[in-house]
Amino acid sequence: MTYPFSIGDLRDSSLVLFNYLETQNAVKVPWDDLRYIFGEIMYGGHIIDVRDRLLCNTYLDFFMQDRLLDEAELFPFCEGRDGVSFRTPAPQSYERYLESIEGMPQETPLAFGLHPNAEIGYRTQQCNELFATLLQLQPRKASAEGGAGSQGGQMHAEQVCHEILEEMGDSRFDIEEISQAIPDEEKGPYQHVFLQECQCMNVLVTEMIRSLSELELGFKGELTMSSLMEDLAANLVLDKVPPSWTKLAFPSTRPLGSWLGNLKERIEHLQEWTKEPLTLPKVVDLSKLFSPQSFLTAVKEVASQQHQLELNKLVIVTAVTKKDVSSVDAAARDGAFVTGLHLDGARWDMASSCLEESRPKELFCALPVVHCKAELGSKKEDSGTYICPVYRTQQRGATFIFDAQLRTKYPSAKWIMGGVAMILDIGVSL
Known part of the structure; x- marks a missing residue:
């Protein structure tokens, strides 16, 4: 999320800092007060997302300390790294301060607490956006370039349409048949979730078949090509998921070819469940669900019924196991085993069962099977646990699902500043 920070915020903050220190007679710098003013008012007043506010306050907690006045390392968690350092200059003249600023090293992800891999992801995103923009600039009826309106473009769109x-x-599911296979008295939260998943899949597949069948008739000259059909053909040529499908589908940043492959995997995942609809699968792939939140809510509902607990006081607690999907023999007795989670910004060390820094050029790390169960929420913070946000796609933001717990031997601030999160759909297979 982008916020309207400006040079005016920096100017006003410096004035507040100057006036505050001038009027205070305290011997020590009132860091707590200053962190609150900057983090909750001057800059925090712009921030509306709770995780962005946490990041802002984590930066302030790191920088605004007494050590800032005593040649502190300004690159977060870079102590001991060879050739990667920038320390606050000792008290000196104004001119010497300017010289120190001019001598700052080039901007690097490490300066913000990020892993160097972050630049790879950023440049890749820039490249994808550039090529996507170039494709959009291509004239619709430029026959020389083979656009959707050209003969070559139409043939390609027709071929893709037929192949899909x-x-x-x-691939639609017989909801009535599945429902009849589940007695009403045995329909629990999990059965309701998977029936809902089948219904969502049916709605999407129905729209895909309808729109593609109409387009095929249009190519044959049996229907007049409407603007919607032309847009659909253009998306097929550009390898983009049509908007009419997107609004009924799951959040995804994949191109059409990869999206279709992922859709097929989701259908197969649901088909496996329909074979034994009364039992929870040994391992549920969260990345293959339309609504992972609904499944996690079902986990809490089952725990609430089994242990006579208040549903609104339960939270999802996660524990990373050392198992892969093939080694799981049975479903979890309490909660559920899930897969499909990928770490972004860090990796999972199997030997120590905790978070570690990513390896060079390794952007994502697939987690082993994770045990999710519901427990009563606790306000007590565990210094050995990082509260890791889980998102559906790399776009993060509105695709947030829930907060997971991961073991760490480093302070949580390291992973917060590093932007470490878990992503369900990373767009590729690891």
Whole structure:
């Protein structure tokens, strides 16, 4: 999320700092007061997302301390790194301060507490956006370039349309048949969630078949090509997921080809459940669900019923196991085993069972099976646990699902500043 920070915020903060120190007779710098003024009012007043506010306060907690006046290391958690350092200059003249500022090292992700891999992801995103913009600038009817309106573009769109229809077949689920296989008295939270997943899949597949069948008739000259059909053909040529599908589908940043492959995997995942609808799968792939939140709510509902606990006081607690999907013999007795989680900004060390820094050029790390269960929430903070946000896609933001707990031997501030999160759909297979 982008916030309207400006040079005016910096100017006003410096004036507040100057006036505050001038009027205070205390021997020590009132860091707590200053952190509150800057983090909750001057800059924090712009911030509306709770995780962005946490990041802002973590930066302030790191920098605004007495050591800031005593040649402190300004690159977070970079102590001991060779050739990577920038320390606050000792008290000196104004001119010497300017010289120190001019001598600052080049901007690097390490200066913000990020892993160097963050620059790879950023540059890749810039590249993808550039090529996507170039494709959009391509004239719709430029026959020389093979656009959707050209003969070559139309042939390509027609071929893609036919291939999708042929591969998809009729992948819809018979909801009535599945419901009849589950007696009403045995329909629990998990059964309701998976029935809902099948219904969502049916709605999406129905729209795909309808729109592609119409487009195929349009190519044959049996229907007049409407603007919606032309837009659909253009998206097929550009390898983009059509908007009419996107609004009924799961959040995703994948191109069309990869999206279709992922859709097929989701259908297969649901088909496996329909074979034994009364039992919870040994391992549930959260990344293959339309609504992971609904499944996690079902975990809490089951725990509430089993242990006679208040539903609104329960939270999801996670524990990373040392198992992969193939080594899980049975479903969890309490909660559920889940997979499909990927660490972004860090990796999971299997030997020590805790977070570690990412390896060079390794952008994501697939987690082993994770045990999710519901427990009564506790306000007590554990210094050995990092509260890790889980998102559906790399866009993060509105795709937030829940907060997981991961063991760490480093302070949580390291991972907060490093932007460490778990992503369900990273767009590729690891």
